[in-house]
Amino acid sequence: MISKVERTVNYVVLTILAVVVLFPVGTFVVAALSPDRSGKPVGVGDFAWGNFSTAWHDAGFARAMTVSMIIAVCVVAGQVLLALLGGYAFGVLGVVGDKVLFPIVLLGMMISLEAIIVPLYYQFRTFGLTNTLPGIILVHLGMGVPFGIFWMRAAFRALPRSAFESAELDGAGALRMLRSMAAPMARPAIYTLILLSFMWTWNDYFLSLVFLHGENQTATVALGVFQGRYVTQINLMAAGGLIVAAPVLVLYVAFQRKFISGMLAGAIKE
Amino acid sequence: MVVTARPATPAETRDADVRRRPLRRRTRWIGLGFAALPLAVYGLVVLVPLAQSVQYSFYKWDGVSASTFVGLDNYRSFVTDPVLRSTLGHVLVLIGFFALLPIVLGLLSAALLTRAKQPGMAVYRWIFFLPQVMTSVVIALVFKRIYAPDGPLNTALRAVGLDSLAKTWLGDFTWALPALGLIGTWVTFGFCMVLFISGTSAIAPELYEAARIDGAGPVREFFAVTLPGLRGQLAVALTLTITAALRTFDLVWITTHGGPGTSTLTPAVALYKAAFQNPQVGLAAAIGVVMAALCLVIAVVITRVSERD
């Protein structure tokens, strides 16, 4: 279908890009295997594989990863539910006052957390929700609503109109239409939302830093033990960083097919 | 949603049955019922604190003891302080690297990846998205090493005889900001690519066939068919990346702390310093409010432009 020359050019350009992308990742992996505190690269024979178990123990990842996992799973579940409701309302049913409400929702995608963290903390303290998992889950959910609505609204709007009309003629209510038709049809977009939501929650640093202490620290914050006031152990930090990145990478590999097909289905077609 | 009268292109005709009109008036109240729960959570976590932030921005407050009402003083110092004002200029540069460059690269890679079914494309797709998956703390540390005076980048430049180009990237008053920006490009372009791949696959194949029958090469095909078909995705990508540029915090914080001098200070870093390092919560809130307002304007403009069909 396309010429051999073009095909070769494609590969060359893509490979150059891939090398540029992978090079920093490679540097990082090498740093994680360095026996030196500063993460200086060493030969293959000197690789310090023990860094991973040292990092695992020093940062208390067994506990921290459990906390992170609980938060991420709850947030993903809640996020999908809220996004389905909100996306369906804004995308299919229409919402009273949506000309005002929708931009307000969009605004949330752009507010930086730093801008609201102080009042947010005081507010949650009055609810007694600081340093609790339900508290931080609620914050994640609230911060995630804008993207969730935005994303599922676009996904629902991309579904053929005729399906909704015939279902309505059959007398299906709004909720039944969402449950039995719209949600299943938008499945690829939902998979994508799950992946993104998991990734963002898992990688969160700042929110956990402010809201969670002691036993409740998450994996990303636990990485901080390698960064003292003066001394940073870059090799252990890198090893720990790889451990923290592992669940997201696994999920990404597992979901890739569905994820891409979610994108391919035109989920975010405006 | 402004409807202009002009002949429909094939893409729009195809779009027509996808176009959404509200089912009926009454569903809009049911819709509000559906949206109530997400909106309530959102309001509680984002809007109420945001309103309080607006309120804080009129006070001089250390975050702990009693506050003094100072009117617009915090906003005034944001506008008059040359250092704080310069952060907006830095953001403009960063937008080039966080938004424009990734979009160009994303378009390029998406075009290459979707043009034909070649083996190995899934691998490339996976690689390009990889930076998105990594924690920002980790990314910042990696690049700090790469940009070091005797780091891999300078070593590579010297190896190919470009000694004169080797420099202390993050410590250089001219180069620190672009060097930071390139980190953003590296992170963001995979995300743009995935958006564009999705958009490209939603473009009707007939359009490509028609273009090929007209004898269009890959370049002309891209400009005549692919690019116009990606308008929606471009809007999404622009909105997300521009606001990401405006919000840049972790990368700067971990690599340069805003230096050398104040040459890489961003509003978010200034905000963080004010809120958590120097107890000036009011000033921090004012910076946050200005940032939020800018973001809203950008989003509204982009949405307006892109939804005009």
Place this chain on the structure above:
Amino acid sequence: MRFHKAGVAAAVALSLAACSPGSGSTDKTDAPSTVSTDVAKAGNVTLKLTDFWGAAEGEWIKSVITGFQTKYPNVKIARTTEDWGQLNSTLNLQLQDDSGPDIATANNGWQSLGTLAKGNLVLNLDAYAKAYGWDKKVPTTITRQNTFTTDFKTMGSGSWFSTPMARTSLIGLYYNADKLKKLGINPPTSLDELEADAAKAKAAGEVPFEYGSLDGSTTVLLGLQALLADKKKLNDYIYGDSTVKATDVAMTDAITLTKKWADEGFFPPKFNGIDYQTAVANFVGGKGVFRWEYTGSLGLNAQQQGHFGYIQLPQKSSSGTVGVGAAPGAMVISAKSKHPDVAAAFLDYLMSPEAGQMAADKGLVPAMSPDVKVPASSLSLTGESAGAATLDKNDGYVPYFDWSSPTMLDTLGQNLQLVYAGKMTPDKFTAAVDKDRDTFLAGQG
């Protein structure tokens, strides 16, 4: 409809605005008037301690806790550790929580301790200072670091709001002993000797001072300033005496000398692209002959401690020894603590010679412990504790310069980079320092 909603939103916002931020926390907590030093009487008590100590420092606090619990079996101390940045930025929030810590490590200066004291989040410790005799035990220059006047306009006098400990963190000069031997140089005993040695090292092809300015490291500048400035004036400047100006505390001399060293090539090539961590790693890895550094920051292991020495140089005017130094943390008691008496006893224990000996045993610099025994095999620790002992004896501490205003650390770091790049003159640098502090003082009212 829409407008109606907007109206409601505006009304909500206005009603929120009716109560100004922070107005809920102005209730005054006075210094406890009746205090007890009898810990055994307190019954079974559990205290929560939150600190930012890891590695050797973490080991130290663990052994101090064990020591205290052995002494008072009725007390249990539950320790949480957080990284320095996290604790630093969230301590004021944590102390407002009912479930927050009883005892915590704060940072001295306005930015952390001052804000906590002013917000009544930490106890005024005067009654305990009297009961335990801290005023006699602690050198005056260290005491001042923990005090604020009760109107919170002045730091460095007034009431105790935190305590130091039997440890210290100094800025001083480290040297690579092997390199000195190879170059045939004896450890310098004065600033002039140091400059001569640096020139000799440079001529021999070595980097005299390992250093990097990428993140605005100020150790060279502040280390030199302590050798050049008048002790009392420097203390007064930092504690906010507006009649003292930066030129009076040798700021211009210090920055000029620092810049001169940079221009003479005493720092590594391209030092503006080297970050702090890399510079530390380079020095420990054998690059450079000298390094200005905070004690405890090199992270030397037992074997390395035999190869690196430490010197607390005397003042250039040879009027005794003055050094930048403070306890590595300001211990505070939460205003919400239910057992302040027990907490104060623990703070007192942290200042005891026992705690100092435990520090030396872990390779940390002991202070206020004249009879401490340091392993002779550790060249660096021997030098460090000798330095601390000299400063204790001379009462020669000056606080970190960045305590003078919350933004001072940024101001120093940013402008230092400008000076190195030739974009700012030393005079302008000094003026910028004054402007930063005086703006802050003016805002204090």
